[in-house]
Amino acid sequence: MAYDCQELPIEKILSGRYDRITLEERESIYGRGWLLTHYLTFEPSRKGQLEGYLAALARGEDGLIAAKQYFGDLGKLNHDLNAYLHRPKLQYIKVSGPLLKFAPIQIATLSAGASAAIPLLMELSSGTSAVAAERTARKARAVEPQFLGDELVETTLAEAELDANHPEAAEQAADRAAGLNPRNTDAIILQGRAIAARAVKANATERHALFEQARDKFIAANRIDPEDP
Helix, strand or coil: CCCCCCCCCHHHHHHCCCCCCCHHHHHHHHHHHHHHHHHHHHCHHHCCHHHHHHHHHHCCCCHHHHHHHHHCCHHHHHHHHHHHHCCCCCCCCCCCHHHCCCCCCCCCCCCHHHHHHHHHHHHHHCCCCHHHHHHHHHHHHHHHHHHCCCHHHHHHHHHHHHHCCCHHHHHHHHHHHHHHCCCCHHHHHHHHHHHHHHHHHCCHHHHHHHHHHHHHHHHHHHHHCCCCC
């Protein structure tokens, strides 16, 4: 490997607490994390440990406590991982083409509303300053009344309002999009993001309940399309 992927201790990687690590340590998460995933997937003696650990995280358990519960001695895990890294050969799974089920490619003409929204989405995707974000949000607000009932227009407005730090307005636009199509995962994710942004501004009493609501939205979107990263 081109860099030392051991810079971040295994305890920190598995704890999931990355708020106080250096840039160099953060870079080590990628290489070391993939190595750990590969090892836990293919090492017979570790069968079921990764699934147990991930299930514990999904239940909201502390990452480090869950790691010790399912992986045992983390010092030994780190030692075994180093040995795994230096193996001359690593296992892999070969998947033949016919086993892959590809959905047919679909091409659709953009609606007039979508055509108006695309340039705004391009502005949003490029990353903007607070002033530029507010400017894009104003443009999106001007477009939305012209194309009522267009999902992409509403989700674009929601995205723009989020970038401009207007979570309440973002949630309203996302709600309209989800109302038009309850299976629109973009709309549902935007609902969750807007609620989470409101939670950040809320008092301690309301914050937990709002984050729970946001999490429910993300879970709902995942259930509709589990393959969407």
